[in-house]
Amino acid sequence: MSKIKPRGKVPKKASVDEIIEIKTLIRHPMHSGRMKDKNGKNIPKRIINKFLVKFNGKQVFGMDLEPSISTNPYIAFPFKAKETGTFDFEWTDDNGEKYSMSRKMTVS
Amino acid sequence: MKRQKMITISRRNAIYLMSGVATTVLFSKYAIAKPNLALQKIKEISRNSVEEIDLFLDVPEIAENGNQVKVSFDIESPMTEDDFVKTVYLFADGNPAPNVAKFSFSTDMGACAATTRMRLSKTQNVYLLAEYNNGKFAMTKSKVKVTIGGCGG
Numbered sequence: 001m002s003k004i005k006p007r008g009k010v011p012k013k014a015s016v017d018e019i020i021e022i023k024t025l026i027r028h029p030m031h032s033g034r035m036k037d038k039n040g041k042n043i044p045k046r047i048i049n050k051f052l053v054k055f056n057g058k059q060v061f062g063m064d065l066e067p068s069i070s071t072n073p074y075i076a077f078p079f080k081a082k083e084t085g086t087f088d089f090e091w092t093d094d095n096g097e098k099y100s101m102s103r104k105m106t107v108s
Numbered sequence: 109m110k111r112q113k114m115i116t117i118s119r120r121n122a123i124y125l126m127s128g129v130a131t132t133v134l135f136s137k138y139a140i141a142k143p144n145l146a147l148q149k150i151k152e153i154s155r156n157s158v159e160e161i162d163l164f165l166d167v168p169e170i171a172e173n174g175n176q177v178k179v180s181f182d183i184e185s186p187m188t189e190d191d192f193v194k195t196v197y198l199f200a201d202g203n204p205a206p207n208v209a210k211f212s213f214s215t216d217m218g219a220c221a222a223t224t225r226m227r228l229s230k231t232q233n234v235y236l237l238a239e240y241n242n243g244k245f246a247m248t249k250s251k252v253k254v255t256i257g258g259c260g261g
Contacts, residue, residue: 019218032227034204055216062212063222068203070176070225070258077211080187080218 004028008089010103014081022053023076026091026099032067048073050092056085081107145206146199146235153197153237154245163248165236171228174258180223183238187213193220195239202232229257 009023026048033045045067053061061077084107091099150158164182171177185193192215198208208226220238228234231254237247 017218058216060214060216063224064210064212066207066209067205068200068208068227070227074223074225076180076223078217078219078221080216082216 004093004097004099006089006091006099006101008087008101008103010087010105012104013106013108016082016107018081019078020081020105021076022079022087023074024051024089024101025072025074027072028091028093030067030069030071030073034067046094048091049094050090051075052090052092053077054088054090055079056083057088081105083107144201146201146233149199149206150197150235150237150247153239154247158237158245158247161246161248163236163238163246165234165248165250167234167250167252169251170253170255172255174228174230174254174256176225176258177228177252177254178223179226179234180221181236182219182221185220185240187215187218187220189215190241192241193238194241196220196222197235197237197239198226199235199237200226200228200232201235202230203228208234227258228252228254230254 004027006026007024011020014020028048029046030048031043031046033042035043037043047067047069048065051063051065052059060079063075065073085105087103087105089101093099166180168177179198181196183193183196185191193213196211196213199206200208209224211222213220231252233249233251235247235249237245239245
């Protein structure tokens, strides 16, 4: 199985009050529990069920995912730049594992 | 004798019949509502006080591959402390489970929009339900034609 790898695109620089777009993608199979493998066996359910974004420690965006979300979940959302800081992204797997990533943004 | 028997039966049966009819009506109501689990969920969350307005929900009219259907929305809102969209729900009425996603917004975002990709098992309606901070709900729906379904199986 391919390794689970989060990726994100945050503009490095932004001006004050500019609405920027943040794009994230995590490589994850998102097994819905309904698919079958080559031998006709059911693949157990395993999805990313939660996605959280914090900016300077404060939660700004959250998403609860269900099996109806595609493989390699792509999530894009806006953010209003006000101050320089760090984004912390966190994905939670069904098996309890957490994948995180952080990105810096400079506001001038 | 025959006449009396008939009367007793009809009187008792009247009550049974009435309760029977009541139960059937009650259950048939659920039976009719069951296929559209998405609408049922919307009613449950919004406590039946939902207003259908034209929110911007961008889904393709025809999706060739049901495995990767891009869905995005943009709800007009000032996103200030007094007036902002708190939560946005996505539902699909033809999928094995109606829930698709739940987004939690905050005032730091400046706009209420998001993009993601979802699976659609067949041609169906996609619903968007928005919850405002003042407790109001608004919804919109859009039909997507799916050529190849994408829920496995």
